[in-house]
Amino acid sequence: MYKITVSEEIKKACPVFAGAAVFAEVRNTAFCEGLWKEIDAFTNELTSTTTLEDVKLQPVIAATREAYKRCGKDPGRYRPSAEALRRRLMRGISLYQIDTLVDLINLVSLRTGHSIGGFDADKIQGINLELGVGKAGEPFEGIGRGILNIEGLPVYRDAAGGIGTPTSDNERTKMGLDTTHILAIVNGYNGTEGLREAAEMIQSLLRNYATSDGGTITYFE
Template sequence: MPEITISSAIKKELPDFKIGVVLYHNIAVSESPQMLKGRTRFYQENLKIDLEKVSFNTINEIKETRDLFKRLGVDPSKYRPSSEALFRRIKKGNNIPSVHSAADLNNLFSLQYRIPVGIYDLDKIVGPVTIRMGEENEVYDAINGRSTNLKGKLISADQNGPFGSPIVDSRQTAVTEQTKNALQIFYLTPSLKEADGVKLIQSAASMFHQIHGGENKTLLIT
């Protein structure tokens, strides 16, 4: 199990910053089962109706995540949190396409909890993991097909450099149907109580287990 820590610079700026982590082992990723596809489609359809009536500014979790970005010096209007990007896509009437069971469930978690959630192939991560700010000349090829400059952005990094971000993740560590072990990161809102954060990630891990099998371990990191 990799050591996972939050940088002292982030903790100094955001004493209430915390993440939820789930480590999965011996999982089976596949095409999403019809149950998951149906649940995701139903959730997106209902969310689209709700978003016709409300502004993003009224959704507390999105507001908090945007504020978190601002406090770290990241412009959330230029570099949107991945959860907000999903909400905006649905508001425009564009459903989120199915990728595979792990990615689809990860997107559903992000919609349900209204926070950025990333999932990565654990076997492609080397050494300890640090949640920190991106440095000069740090870039990666993102899952959206673009080269992403990470300077000044909130990132996850191993000993080889950045592999994830609550904005967009790296293609290098993306989960595939060949993935057997995975790391999932939940960017929890600062106002969420630690006990509630633990319940959230345990609930998510339980649902992930129902579809993918294997074993899991949950951690709240502050």
């Protein structure tokens, strides 16, 4: 299993930070009808009970935005993924459909407000990951975004460099239809509240839709 540590930079910027990592053996598929029924149901619930202006006020999203500011990034320009996904739905734009693993991570992020990194575990270099702060000029290719300026963004690094930020994960470690092991990291910039529920939600969806036993959860801070 991976050893995940939190740098002093992050602890100073966000003293309450806590994380959860789910590691599981999985089988990915291009599309899952049952999962999309859940996504559509949540979309209807969200759009009928909230407003676009409320999105950034959701407690977990608000805490992540504050962490961005403290690390040196403008959350209005580089939105946390959970916020970006909710804003997309509130604008009447359907959630993009990628594959089952990506789609289920997006659903948990939407439901909880946690920005969640989803990685092909077999593409991670080494077993040590550290959550730090992005440096000026640090190379990072965001999934579907090209070169991303991660200076001032919280970033997980493996032995080869950055693999994930709350705004975007890296192309190098992205999941695909050939993914057989997943590492999903739930970022609790609001502390431990809701962290266990989010991790267990990932496990439940993996059991239901990715031919998995749900894997194991590791907590870190």
